[in-house]
Amino acid sequence: MSLRPGPPQRPAVRVTVGQLEVGTDREANRLAARDALRTAGRARADLVVLPEYASAYDRRGVGLDLAEPLDGPFVTTLREDAARHGVAVVAGTTLPGGEPDADGRARAVNAVVAVDASGGLVGVYRKVHLYDAFGHRESQHLAPGPVDAPPLVLDVAGLRFGVLTCYDLRFPESARRLVDAGADVLVVPAAWAAGELKAMHWRALAVARAIENTAAVVAVGQAGAGVVGRSLVVGPDGVVGLEADDAPQVRTVDLDADELRSVREQNPSLRNRRYAVVARD
Incomplete structure (x- = not known):
């Protein structure tokens, strides 16, 4: 990986990381996302990644009040600006229409959308692992996605980017399932909750997912x-090539496809594995 001011030197794939501060003001959030895409366009990036809940976020909990459909303003803006700047986008949002809880209360869905550089909606990943941990109860407001949904993998400039989100990072089988589907890079939009040891967990887990899968990680x-x-970008050898602090920022890094192939040749752990990933309810 490298940080390069000029155009990407192929076979490198240029990725812009949009570490945004998100609140309940949807219009302000759309403007922040548009600024990140504009920056990515000026950097001649191939892909821009925005965080979980990029459309709207409330630290007290995200539910139906902050949800909007795929044809709503946020995803529509992403698609229009992706086409305008010629850059693919992966971003977190919240959708209506989740399964009700056991008491019949309506819930939303934590989702990640993937948009290609022409503005086409390539796919949607609905978060499987809800954050019912460390004193949080995401399942009070959100319904989980189906465990047997096809993995979301996006082709960008010769690399394949597999999508998971936030708490999924703690479950190595989620990452392995994406790699089995052909992912070279794991993309992890997150709103990683602060707390004791949490920043350390975030970094350690991202590095671990890179090493065990010989895949780059864009978290x-x-x-x-x-x-x-x-936010951090980790190479397939576990080396951290980009690491942000806690302030809002937009950064760009090049991922080297040749480096990934070289690491997988030197460390053929994916070929040497003896167990498969199987979904369970």
Whole structure:
């Protein structure tokens, strides 16, 4: 990996990391996302990654009040600006229409959308692992995505980017399932909750997912109160090539496809594995 001011030197794939501060003001959030895409366009990036809940976020909990459909203003803006700047986008949002809880209360869905550089909606990943941990109960407001949904993998400039989000990072089988589907890079939009040891966990888990899968990891955290920020890009050998602090920022890095192939030749752990990933309810 490298940080390069000029155009990407192929076979490098240029990725812009948008570590945004997100709140309940949807229009302000759209403007922040548009600024990140504009920056990515000026940097001649191939892909921009925005955090989990990039459309709207409330640290007290995200639910139906902050949800909007795929044809709503946020995803529509992403698609229009992706086409305008010629850059693919992966971003977190919240969708209506989740399964009700056991008491019949309506819930939303924590989702990540993937948009290609022509503005086409390539796919949607609905978060499987809800954050019912460390005193949080995401399942009070959100329904989980189906465990047997096809993995979301986006082709960008010769690399394949597999999508998971936030708490999924703690479950290595989620990452391995994406690699089995052909992912070279794991993309992790997150609003990683702050707390004791949490920033350390975030970094350690991102590095571990890179090493065990010989895959690059692009982990993009939200900035602001209650979340850690600290986005990072990790090479397939576990070396951290970009690491942010907790302030809002937009950074760009090149991923080297040749480096990934070289690491996988030297460390053929994916070929040497003896167990498969199987979904369970």
